[in-house]
Amino acid sequence: MKPLSDLLDNYGNEQRKTGELPQQRGAKSLRDPLAPKPDTCPICKGKGFLIYDVPPGDPRFNRLVPCRCTEARLIVERTRTLRDISNLAALERFTFDSFLPDGIGGPSAVRASLRGAYEACYAYAQQPRGWIVLLGGYGSGKTHLAAAIANYNLALGRPVMFVVVPDLLDHLRAAYAPNSETGVDERLDTIREAPLLVLDDLGAHNSTAWAQEKLFQIINYRYNAQLATVMTSNLRLEEIDPRISSRLADLDLSQLVEIDAPDFRGGSQSLIGTANRGVRDLNALALYTENSLENFSMRLEDEMLAEQRKGLRDALEQAREYAADPSGWLIFSGTYGSGKTHLASAIANYQVEQGKPSPMLVVVPDLLDHLRSTFAPTSTISLDRAFEQIKAVWLLVLDDLGTENATLWAKEKLFQLMNHRYVTKLPTIITTHQTLEELDPHIASRMSDLKRGRIVYLNAPPYRGSESQERAVKRASPKRNPK
Numbered sequence: 001m002k003p004l005s006d007l008l009d010n011y012g013n014e015q016r017k018t019g020e021l022p023q024q025r026g027a028k029s030l031r032d033p034l035a036p037k038p039d040t041c042p043i044c045k046g047k048g049f050l051i052y053d054v055p056p057g058d059p060r061f062n063r064l065v066p067c068r069c070t071e072a073r074l075i076v077e078r079t080r081t082l083r084d085i086s087n088l089a090a091l092e093r094f095t096f097d098s099f100l101p102d103g104i105g106g107p108s109a110v111r112a113s114l115r116g117a118y119e120a121c122y123a124y125a126q127q128p129r130g131w132i133v134l135l136g137g138y139g140s141g142k143t144h145l146a147a148a149i150a151n152y153n154l155a156l157g158r159p160v161m162f163v164v165v166p167d168l169l170d171h172l173r174a175a176y177a178p179n180s181e182t183g184v185d186e187r188l189d190t191i192r193e194a195p196l197l198v199l200d201d202l203g204a205h206n207s208t209a210w211a212q213e214k215l216f217q218i219i220n221y222r223y224n225a226q227l228a229t230v231m232t233s234n235l236r237l238e239e240i241d242p243r244i245s246s247r248l249a250d251l252d253l254s255q256l257v258e259i260d261a262p263d264f265r266g267g268s269q270s271l272i273g274t275a276n277r278g279v280r281d282l283n284a285l286a287l288y289t290e291n292s293l294e295n296f297s298m299r300l301e302d303e304m305l306a307e308q309r310k311g312l313r314d315a316l317e318q319a320r321e322y323a324a325d326p327s328g329w330l331i332f333s334g335t336y337g338s339g340k341t342h343l344a345s346a347i348a349n350y351q352v353e354q355g356k357p358s359p360m361l362v363v364v365p366d367l368l369d370h371l372r373s374t375f376a377p378t379s380t381i382s383l384d385r386a387f388e389q390i391k392a393v394w395l396l397v398l399d400d401l402g403t404e405n406a407t408l409w410a411k412e413k414l415f416q417l418m419n420h421r422y423v424t425k426l427p428t429i430i431t432t433h434q435t436l437e438e439l440d441p442h443i444a445s446r447m448s449d450l451k452r453g454r455i456v457y458l459n460a461p462p463y464r465g466s467e468s469q470e471r472a473v474k475r476a477s478p479k480r481n482p483k
Contacts, residue, residue, distance in 0.1 A: 329453025
C-alpha cells in the first residue's frame with residue numbers, strides 16, 4: 001500500500017522530503033502550507049488513510065484503509081467511549097494488580113479463600129464465558145474482583161457494562177418520567193444484551209414485585225442467551241429470589257465463588273471469616289487466638305489433688321483426639337475457671353491452623369441477646385437468617401451454656417439450635433458449669449446421648465486467681481528496674 005497523499009499531491013520526491021517548493025529554496029522562514037507537519041505520521045503524511053497500490057480491476061483498487069496512526073487513534077477513542085458506556089470511571093483503580101490475593105494477615109483458611117477467588121476471577125477475565133457469581137460479606141473484595149474483570153476486558157477493547165443493581169432499577173424507573181428520552185424497553189435491551197455485564201450488589205435492591213420482575217427479565221434473558229455475566233451478592237443463594245437463584249446454581253453455566261474473608265475496609269482488626277456473615281461480630285474466637293493445646297496449663301502439683309490432676313490430663317487428651325478428627329459432640333463440664341473455654345477454643349484454633357473453614361465460638365448469653373436484638377426495628381438481619389447461619393456452621397463452640405436463668409423463649413431457641421446440630425450430626429463443642437440434671441431436660445437429653453458425643457468433667461479448682469496464674473502473670477509482666 002502507498003499513502004493516499006501520494007495520489008493527492010503532485011510534488012516530487014525531493015519536495016516531499018524537504019517540504020519546500022523550488023522557488024522557496026534558501027528561504028527557510030517560508031514553508032509549504034500543504035507540507036506535513038514535523039509531528040505527522042511518516043506513513044500517511046497526516047492524511048490518516050492509505051490506498052492500495054494495485055492496478056485497475058483489482059477488488060482493492062481505490063479502496064481506502066485506515067493508516068496505523070488512525071487505527072491507534074480509533075482504539076483510544078473506542079476505549080474512551082467504552083469506558084463511558086461501561087460505568088467504570090470511578091472503579092479504574094480496581095484491577096487484579098491492586099487486589100491483595102492473600103489478604104491482610106488472618107487465618108490460612110481466609111487466605112486460601114481469597115487466593116481461590118482471585119485465581120477464579122483472573123481465569124474468567126481471560127475468556128469470559130458463562131457466569132461467575134461472587135458471594136461474600138461486605139468489604140470482602142467481591143466488587144474489586146468484579147471490577148477487575150471488567151477493567152481487564154475493557155483494556156483489551158471488549159465492550160463491558162458495570163451496573164450496581166439498586167442503581168439499575170432506579171435507572172429503569174426513571175424511564176417512566178415524562179421527560180425521559182428513552183423508554184424502559186430500550187434501556188432494558190441495552191443492559192440485557194451487553195456482551196459482558198457486571199451486576200454488582202445483587203439482593204441489595206428494594207424487593208418490590210416490579211423490581212424482582214425486571215431483574216428476573218434481565219437475568220433470564222442472559223441465561224437463555226448464555227451471555228457472559230458477573231454477579232456479586234452479600235446474600236446466600238437460598239436468600240435470593242428462587243427464580244434467579246435456580247439459574248445462578250446451574251453449574252453448566254454458572255461458577256459460584258464464595259469469599260470467606262473479613263471486611264478489608266475495616267482494616268486488620270477483624271480476622272474472622274464471613275462465611276457466616278451477619279453474625280461475624282458474634283464470633284468470639286478472635287478473642288482466644290493465643291489459646292492452644294500446647295500452652296494449656298497443667299498447674300502446679302500442690303494446687304490440686306492427684307485425682308483432679310488426672311482429670312485435667314484426661315481432658316487435654318480428649319481435646320487432642322477431638323481436634324484431630326472433629327465429629328459428634330464434645331462437652332466440657334466444670335466449675336468456672338477450670339480450663340473449659342481454653343480447651344474448646346484451642347480445638348477451634350487448631351482447625352484454623354489446618355486451613356479448615358472458620359469455626360464459630362459463641363458465648364450462649366451473648367447469642368441469646370443477639371437473637372433478641374433481631375426484633376429491633378433498626379436490625380439489618382432477620383432472626384431466621386441469623387439463626388440459620390449459626391445452626392449451619394461446620395464447627396460450633398457454645399461457651400458457657402446455662403439455662404438456670406433462661407426464659408421459655410430462650411430455652412426454646414437453644415433447643416432448636418442444639419436439636420438441629422444433633423439431627424444433622426454437625427461437630428459441636430459445649431462448655432457448661434452446670435450438671436446435666438441442672439440443664440433444661442430437652443437439651444440435656446441431647447447432650448447425654450453417648451452415641452453422639454462424650455462428656456468430659458473437669459473437677460480441677462479454678463485457674464483464675466491460683467498460684468499458677470499469678471506466676472504466669474509475673475512472667476508475662478515487663479520487668480521493672482529496681483530503685
